Amino acid sequence: MSNYYLQEARAAVPGLAGIMAAHAAVQDELKxxxxxxxxxxxxxxxxxKEALRFGTEVAPDLGARLLAAERGQAxxxxxxxxxxxFSEEFQYEWDQAEQGNADLMLSALKPYLAALLDETERALSLMGAARTAEAVIEGGPVALGAWADLLSTAANYTDLRSTQWAITRSAWTHYEPSRPFTNKDVGVHLGLCTIEALWNPNGNTPPPWPTEGHNPRAFPKSDREFLLWAVEHREHVWLPTVTECVEESHRFIEVTNRTPMALEPSVIRKQDNARNLQRANGGAGLPR
Structure with a gap:
């Protein structure tokens, strides 16, 4: 996978550019x-043999030429x-550098998520109440331009999340060797923090964001619709490091396992307010 966000994430890892350049040079040489x-x-x-067939003497340098051929081939x-x-060793160094520095790579992507959320909020303010292509057309050129910007932002958001997902999945066992990376237990934490404040997976109700189908664990229907929903509802959209994702997924499992299905999300949200405030203040007071 190669895109702008992945390049920016890799640029945050000391020494990785040199390893990648060396690997590329070896690949070029092999080709x-x-x-x-x-x-x-x-x-x-x-x-x-052909010379002998036509009665010509065996060339006196035959032995030397054969030895040269064998030596050259060897x-x-x-x-x-x-x-x-060299290629295998540089690839190994490359993989180790990325997996061992996944938190650093993901931290480098956090400002890009913040910028995309700002862009989404700005587009929504210009679109007014319009949320469909038809309504945007009726809203005039300003709303139409904002809609085009939103589509571009959603595409960039997809690239950012794809990069985040790939980095997290690749490094997961490096940070959490005791539990495999699964969509069910981990994927939901890659986009939303303290998700149990919005939805109890032990209940029968679907999640509040737009989903595809009736699966209560369904992922968002589309990045564009998820962005619209998250920004409009001012939800805690985040881009966690692997360490943060591991911590959050463990906490999520613990909380939802002890939370009665009838417990209102607003009650759980109240329980997490202090934690969210600590995260906003740089994680002060959070368990290590």
Whole structure:
């Protein structure tokens, strides 16, 4: 996967650019055709055989040419073997650098989420009450321009979330070796914080955001609709580091397992207000 946000996340990891450049150089070298300055062994043999067929003497340098062919082939094989090993080692260093610095990479993406949320709020203010393409057209050129901006913002939001998802999934076992990464337990925490304040997964009601189908665990119907819903309702949309996501998913499981299904989300939200305030203040007082 390669996009602007992934490049920005990787730029936050010290030394990663050098590893990536070295890996790319090795790949280029492996793809480059090798021009041998020696005659291949089968070709030398074929020429000597044809010479004998027509009564010509065996070339006095046949042995030297065959040895040169064997030595040249061996050198080329050794060189390519070394390049393949370099490629594997640089790829390993690359993977380790990203997995070990996933929190750093994801932290670098947080300002981009904030900017996209601001863009969404600005577009909504210009669109007025219009929320469909038809209503936007009726709203005039200002609303139409804001709608176009919103579509662009939603596309960027999709790229950002895809990058976040890939980084988190790749590094998950590095941070949480005891529990696998699953959509059910983890995916929902990649976009919303303190989600149980909005929805109790042990109940029978669907989540409050627009979803596809009737699955109570369904993901948002589309990034555009989720952005509209989240910004309009001023929900705690976030982009957690892997450490934050692990912590939040553990807390989510603990809270929802001990929360009666009849407990109102507003009550749970009240319980989490102090925690949200601590997060806003940089995490002071949060358990480590």
């Amino acid at each position: 480059r055709p090798h021009r041998a300055d020696w005659q291949p062994h089968p070709e030398v043999m074929a020429q000597a 050198e080329m094989d050794a060189r390519r073997g070394a390049l393949r090993q």
